[in-house]
Amino acid sequence: MKQAPGPAPETSSLTVRAMTGLKEIGAAAWDACAFSPETLAAGDETYNPFVSHAFLSALEDSGCVARKTGWLPLHVAVEREGTLLGVAPCYLKSHSQGEYVFDHGWADAYERVGGAYYPKLQVSVPFTPVSGPRFLIAPGADPDEATPGLVAGLRALRAETKASSIHVTFMREAEWERAGAAGFLQRTDQQFHWENAGYASFDDFLNALASRKRKTIRKERRDALAPGITVEHLTGADITEAHWDAFYGFYMDTGARKWGRPYLNRRFFSLLSERMANRVLLIMARRGGAYIAGAINLIGDTALYGRNWGCIEDHPFLHFEICYYQAIDFAISRGLKRVEAGAQGEHKLARGYRPVLMHSAHDIADPAFRRAVADYLQRERAHVAEAVDVLDTLTPFRRTDADAVGDAAARSTPSSPESPST
Known part of the structure; x- marks a missing residue:
């Protein structure tokens, strides 16, 4: 022009x-x-x-x-x-x-x-x-x-x-x-975004909720990990191509079942790691030695941005744990002001995310x-x-x-x- x-x-x-x-x-x-x-x-x-x-x-x-x-x-x-x-x-x-x-x-x-x-x-x-x-x-x-x-x-x-x-x-x-x-x-x-009101811990955040809501969230977190599931936070050099292979399998499986149109290809995630790994947070769930679910987040200076999630096993409340509660844990630990968990989802309200x-x-x-x-x-x-x-x-x-x-x-x-x- x-x-x-x-x-x-x-x-x-x-x-x-x-x-x-x-x-x-x-x-x-x-x-x-x-x-x-x-x-x-x-x-x-x-x-x-x-x-x-x-x-x-x-x-x-x-x-x-x-x-x-x-x-x-x-x-x-x-x-x-x-x-x-x-x-x-x-x-x-x-x-x-x-x-x-x-x-x-x-x-x-x-x-x-x-x-x-x-x-x-x-x-x-x-x-x-x-x-x-x-x-x-x-x-x-x-x-x-x-x-x-x-x-x-x-x-x-x-x-x-x-x-x-x-x-x-x-x-x-x-x-x-x-x-x-x-x-x-x-x-x-x-x-729906979660806002950090200066919380010192996840329990500190829960104390701001009504009693019944606190009990519900604690139960969801227990139930999500009850089948022997463990959760890892990976960022920077800790993220390997094997992690991306596992996550991409979750992303493609969930995208094909729920949305029918995964937009990102496998190479994109490798390039993301090459160019800005320290700004990437992978939250991965493992059961019996194998990864079964994960979510990718990007880290800003003031916010954590939740992007894509996927799983190859269905477990009650695991989506909430990996995408919402673990994100809150990370944001509190880093002193971030908020978590932006993506588009749509009125179910986020009950988990402390405001419109x-x-x-x-x-x-x-x-x-x-x-x-x-x-x-x-x-x-x-x-x-x-x-x-x-x-x-x-x-x-x-x-x-x-x-x-x-x-x-x-x-x-x-x-x-x-x-x-x-x-």
Whole structure:
């Protein structure tokens, strides 16, 4: 791409490049943007592993992300007079798989009236429903210049590729507000995160729960390990190719049975170990000398991010133990602020995970379809906000009298909004 038109005169002198892979930008330059004070200013994280060059390049170099998988890298970089101001991880998509912000209904509605929803531009971390920065600002750059420049570049790229739309998913709230001010449609969803209130131990966390909930969790943990199962935490050089072989077997088996579409190949996990092993936590369950289940997590500076789980034996509560309780144990031991356990799962509520809002922003070229989606999103945001309020009254934490009064006022189950139509 050459020069991209900006939304205001001050962006008109910026140059925008679309890169067909991270090989076109060095790790040092990319990571300087991903972890700059300007990028991190609006959040509590100092290192989000998913936007690192190591993680994103492992997806590309393993072939998980490529034209043939429907994820063509077109990362956007904005410069002024040869000086890099910011980058955004962007992909030209030919489908809506592996995103976790669902727009299949939008695609169906648009195509029913003769529109072409694909290709579309996706600004995200592929296959990863984890919030984090999406507009990565270079050190010393002005976010008020770099962010509009990236937005202008994305819109120019949308026109050049004849994409129907731009979708920035799992972004931080401050970026979401900026995108809304730039004319993007705003969307919300919910996840469940565990928050560390300065707990000294797992028992300390349990003491914050209602008595009945404490007993339930203790019983689940006992029952999960009752059949002679032991659990290991592996990170860094302790993770071997044999561990990855075992875990990949769990991942493929569970993916095939539950979701039907495992997105990651075996090579990806080896590359992850080569490039960022100290940021990987494998929680593995063993019975009778053999591994039977495991979960992969990535370690940030302030959070533990649970990603994929699998098993080849079914044991009651083992999923909760490996994915939720062991993650809490690890987070407490490392002094991490929270555990993000991935998409969906109201069952996480009873395990001490609270509902939190997720944010995405969408820019749709067709004015008529944009109006239909905007109307839908207005109703959906209200539904999601109400649902989060209701779900927060159902957590297992001990409640004060004031909590009880608030719960009584909040208890009502909102109805879901309908899909957009034109």
